[in-house]
Every structure is written in C-alpha cells, then in structure tokens.
Amino acid sequence: MNDEFLTHGLPDVRPAFAKALQGKLHGIERRQRRRTHAVVSALVVGLLLSLMLTLPPVRAQVRWLLREIGGFKFVETENPQEEWKAVRTAFSTPTPAPSFDGDYLMERVVEAFPYILDAPVWKPDGYAQNEYVIIRQKPEGTLVTARWRPFACSPCETYISFEIRKLPEGFSLIPAGSEGVAGAGTETINLGDQTATLLRFPSTNGGAVWALVWRAEKDGERFEYRLSSNDQKLTREDMLRMAHTTGFGWYVEKIRQRRGSELPMVNLPEILAVYPELARFLPTRLPEGFTLEPQMAIEPDSQRVILGWRGENVDDSGHAPIAISMSVGRPFDVPFVVKPDTVKEVMVGHTVAAMWELEFLREHDPDGRTYSLCCLRNDLQYCLSWREPGVTFDDIVRMVESIPDDAGALLEEFEFLLDVTP
Amino acid sequence: MITQPRLIERLTAATQPVDWDAVFAALLPKVYRYFCYRVGEGPLAEDLTATTFEKAWTKRTRYRQDLSSFSTWVFTIARNVATDHFRTARATAPLADAGAVPADVLSPEAAFAQREHFVRLARHIGQLPEREQELLALKYGAGMGQQEIAALTGLTASHVGVIVHRAVKQLRAIMEVDDER
Numbered sequence A: 001m002n003d004e005f006l007t008h009g010l011p012d013v014r015p016a017f018a019k020a021l022q023g024k025l026h027g028i029e030r031r032q033r034r035r036t037h038a039v040v041s042a043l044v045v046g047l048l049l050s051l052m053l054t055l056p057p058v059r060a061q062v063r064w065l066l067r068e069i070g071g072f073k074f075v076e077t078e079n080p081q082e083e084w085k086a087v088r089t090a091f092s093t094p095t096p097a098p099s100f101d102g103d104y105l106m107e108r109v110v111e112a113f114p115y116i117l118d119a120p121v122w123k124p125d126g127y128a129q130n131e132y133v134i135i136r137q138k139p140e141g142t143l144v145t146a147r148w149r150p151f152a153c154s155p156c157e158t159y160i161s162f163e164i165r166k167l168p169e170g171f172s173l174i175p176a177g178s179e180g181v182a183g184a185g186t187e188t189i190n191l192g193d194q195t196a197t198l199l200r201f202p203s204t205n206g207g208a209v210w211a212l213v214w215r216a217e218k219d220g221e222r223f224e225y226r227l228s229s230n231d232q233k234l235t236r237e238d239m240l241r242m243a244h245t246t247g248f249g250w251y252v253e254k255i256r257q258r259r260g261s262e263l264p265m266v267n268l269p270e271i272l273a274v275y276p277e278l279a280r281f282l283p284t285r286l287p288e289g290f291t292l293e294p295q296m297a298i299e300p301d302s303q304r305v306i307l308g309w310r311g312e313n314v315d316d317s318g319h320a321p322i323a324i325s326m327s328v329g330r331p332f333d334v335p336f337v338v339k340p341d342t343v344k345e346v347m348v349g350h351t352v353a354a355m356w357e358l359e360f361l362r363e364h365d366p367d368g369r370t371y372s373l374c375c376l377r378n379d380l381q382y383c384l385s386w387r388e389p390g391v392t393f394d395d396i397v398r399m400v401e402s403i404p405d406d407a408g409a410l411l412e413e414f415e416f417l418l419d420v421t422p
Numbered sequence B: 001m002i003t004q005p006r007l008i009e010r011l012t013a014a015t016q017p018v019d020w021d022a023v024f025a026a027l028l029p030k031v032y033r034y035f036c037y038r039v040g041e042g043p044l045a046e047d048l049t050a051t052t053f054e055k056a057w058t059k060r061t062r063y064r065q066d067l068s069s070f071s072t073w074v075f076t077i078a079r080n081v082a083t084d085h086f087r088t089a090r091a092t093a094p095l096a097d098a099g100a101v102p103a104d105v106l107s108p109e110a111a112f113a114q115r116e117h118f119v120r121l122a123r124h125i126g127q128l129p130e131r132e133q134e135l136l137a138l139k140y141g142a143g144m145g146q147q148e149i150a151a152l153t154g155l156t157a158s159h160v161g162v163i164v165h166r167a168v169k170q171l172r173a174i175m176e177v178d179d180e181r
Helices: A015-052 A058-070 A080-092 A112-118 A236-244 A249-257 A270-273 A276-281 A359-363 A392-403 A407-413 B004-012 B018-037 B043-058 B071-088 B108-125 B129-142 B147-154 B157-181
Strands: A101-107 A128-129 A132-138 A139-151 A160-166 A183-192 A194-202 A208-218 A221-229 A265-267 A293-297 A304-310 A322-329 A344-348 A350-359 A367-375 A381-388
Touching: A015 B018, A015 B043, A101 A276, A112 A132, A112 A139, A112 A160, A112 A221, A112 B147, A183 B129, A194 A236, A208 A236, A221 A236, A221 B147, A265 A270, A270 A276, A270 A293, A322 A392, A344 A367, A344 A392, A367 A392, B004 B157, B018 B043, B018 B071, B018 B129, B043 B071, B071 B147, B108 B157, B129 B157, B147 B157
Parallel strands: none
Antiparallel strands: A101 A132, A128 A139, A132 A139, A139 A160, A160 A221, A183 A194, A194 A208, A208 A221, A265 A293, A293 A304, A304 A322, A322 A381, A344 A350, A350 A367, A367 A381
16 A cells, blocks of 8 residues: 555654753653652651551650651850850760659650650550659669559549669569569460560458569660559459550650651552552542542551542642541551540541540641541551541541441552562 | 462563653654644644643653553543544644644745645545544554554554555545546
8 A cells, every 4th residue: 555645744843842842841740759749748747647646645755756856946046156056065065864763744754764655555444644754763773654543533542553674784584473472373474575474462452453574675675564553443354455555665766766768659540550459448438629649658667558638729839738648557556546635536437436636736737727537447547637627527537437348358468568669 | 369479560560660751752753743633733733742741741650561552651642632622622624724834943845845745635634534534643643553553542453454544545536636636
C-alpha cells in the first residue's frame, strides 16, 4: 500500500513551543516536590502524634516530646552577640546531674529518669495516676516509683505501685524471690523474655498484696521492676496484664532518636493498582469533597501506614491541607485505651474508641480544634486525627463504620509494604 | 491470595524508573502530529499537546510499565484530551481549519510546499468517518504500529490494519478526484 503521501509534509514541533512546554513541566515537578515535602511533614507529625498520644501519661509525655523533639527556644534579645556567647558557653558546659530525693511532678523528672515511662500503659478501670513521682536515693540504687489510686478516693489506702530501680554493676538479672516475705505464695511467670516472680502475701491491714518482680536489661543498663497493689479486687490476670504493658516509654525514646529521618513514602494509587485488596483497609465513606492523598507513609518498625485526606478548602498558600489523617496497622502490644482525664471513651457503632483533643495544638491553631480517635477494628488499630471546623466527629464515625469488616484478613500481607519502600 | 515473591515482582516491575526527559523528547513530535491530524496544525494542536503532557507529567508516578508501554499510556491521555476537546467544541472535523500556522514558524519554499500538502491532506481526511480519522492520526501522525494502536483502541491488530488500509484507499481516491478537478 502506497501511503507515503500521508507522511509527507508532517509538521514539526516548533522549538520554542517544545522548550516552553518542557520548562512548564519542570515547574510542575518543583511544585509537586514542595507539596510532597509538605505531605511528609504533615504525615510525620500525624504519626508522632498518634504514637505518642497512645502512651500515657499523655500530657507529661507530650510536653516532654515537644521539648525533646522541638529542642528550640526562641528568645528576643537586644544584644544577640553576647547572648549567643552565653548560649554557646552554656551548651559547652556540662550540666551537673540534679540530685532528686522526694516527690516530683512527672514532667520535672522524666528527663533525668526517662525509664519512668516504662510504667504500665494499662491500668484497671477507675484508677488515676498520681501526678507525683516518688524518688528515693538508696544504697542499692535510686528508686523511682509511680503510683495510681482509685479515682476520687481520699483518703485512700488502696494503690497500684510501680517501682523501678536502676541496678548497680554486678547485679544479676535473676529477680529476688519471696525471701523475707512472710506467708508469701509465689509463682514463676514468663514475662516476654524475662522470668518474673509473682508474690501474694498478707498485708498489714488484713488484706493481701500482689507483687510482681522482675529484672531486665535495656540499652546496657539493668533495672529491677516491682509492680504491686493492695487492691483486693485485683486479680492475678490484672497484674499480668499490667506487667505486659510496661516498657513502652522506650518506644517514645526511639521516636525521638528517629527524629529527622524520613519515613518511607509510597504512592498509594500505584500500590492499589497492583494490589487492589488493600483498599479494604480504607474507609469507604468520606466527608463530601474529600479525596485520598496519594502519598502514603510507612512506619516500618510498627508496620503502620499513615494516610491523609484533603478537603476542598484551599488555604492561603493555594493548596488544601490534609484535614484527616489516619494510621492503621497492627495494634501495639498494649490496649491503647488509656484513661488520663483528657481521654474519653466514645462509641463508634458497636466499637469502643478513645478520643481526645490535642490541646497543645491550640497554641498554634487558635481557630481550630484537633482531635484524635483510636479504635480497634478487625484486629487492626485505627487512629484518626481531624481538625474542626471542617470535619466533624460524625464524619469520623461514619468513616470508621465504613471500614470493611474483612480488613483484618490482610494483616499477613502487611509486610510486603516494606519491600517497596525506597 | 497473591504470594509474596509474585507481589514483589509485580511491584518491582511497577516501579522501574523512567527517563522522563528522553520520553518527552521522543514523544513530543508524535503527540503533536497526532493532534495535527485531529485538529489541524497550529496553536490548537500545541495547546492540546501541552495539556496532554501536563496531565501525563502530573500523573507520571501512576504509570506502570507492566501494564502498557509508556507511549500507549501517553496516547491514552492524548485521546482523552482530544475527546474532551471535541466534546467541548462540538466539532469533529476541525481539520478543515488546518493551516493556521504562524507565518514566521515555517520558512521558505520547502516549508510552504509541505504546508500546502498537509493542508490539502488534512482537508480530505476531515471527510472520513471519525474512527478512520482517529486511526490515521495514530498511525501516520503519531507513527504508531498496528499492535500499539490495537492496544490503545481495543480493536484487534488485524482489524486496525483493515480499517487503515480502507481509509488510505478511500483517501487516495478522494485526492485523485481532487487532482483531476
């Protein structure tokens, strides 16, 4: 077939047009890159918030984290050079470790004794944490104690106590037994990798006391833990459940160490195109006008993914901010429902959820209120954060209710996400 | 349930890097000529070409090599852009307007001859049915093979061949009649 006449005289692209178009495309790329950075920042903040706010005591940790992660202090000065010298001097001079002995607010001592954050995350219903941490200097090491008492119980003899003692060099990791405790019944318990001793012995006021003692090594240092209570209603299972939720303060520390590192990001539509079943993780009902942000962050250690949705409202910089963020993944090894006074239980359909306001954001966002809600669905832990106005609690409830019921079946597939990260 | 190795294989295939500058250089003339065939040479073809590349560029992270060739993907976008354009303009034979080339773009005699030929060709292509116009634009404007066109249009390769063959024959006949006038 002679078809040369169809290709003869085909027009060429004007060089000026080609150049202008290429320039325009690179401009788009630069804008996308800036937007991606903004998304990463927002998602990282969301992740940190969702992680740290699942750990009690919420306020103290948040303050500690903000101080640790932020690490900045802005001071106006009339003589910046002199101030700078002073700052440099201060930073180059090692600060002597303060010597604590007495009762202190948690936030005051948490920097010197970060391991206090190892205290149990789960407590029985109705217990409130004493805001003071008791620190005693003993010959065998500093003893740091956190306590909980039944809410509105005063005067009150009932307690749950968690003592941590940093062991001096040479101490073995085998915990003390029931030696010296008259009438004690003992049981050996496996607590993760550690062996613990559970004691039950008579209390001085006629009841009985539970005590669970174990030792563990962390980051080259050895600690002895003692969890005890004189609450007569407390069961053996309650004690073990509490013990299993200790040690998560170190998770916060891990986050702190990870600051500055970027979370792996993947393109969600791309993943969904390859593996559409993953859509079953996602809520199907969104507030009107909201669209899924195509960038998804992966938190490899906890195997959680962090997503965001944008609304239609455009801010001053011309783009719609992420108004809803969600992390979903394997539940932490602890029940997430903590009960500091800022957290309330809400029902999402038949699911119990914990909800709280991120009060500290008010300072930066006086016109809005940001809330978080965490719940378990299908063995997965979902934490959603949203900002009002723009999104309402009812919107979030509808989103959670619309999460397909079979999402939990995908848990085993979660690890594949790690393989596609850069 | 998909196996882990298979999944990784699929995902790995999906995330091979693409040399976007090379892709741009190779596909720009093809896309532009495709639009020249569809809407005529000139600013409109440039506008639609630019729209196509902007969309492709914006969505480029969604492109997956294991699903289709990049060229096919870009031309899918181009065809959608053309469809949108025609839907808006409510005109399906804009080639009659071909020739709106700025005078300072093409130079002297050769350019003039080329332009004359293409203007005439375009005028006649505009007389063909929509589907034939589209297939000629893809084959001779974009320089695509039958297999590629088949992948893009959902027709079989042999069907594409038959339609193009008939369209060329019909077009030649139209041009011969025109020559005799």
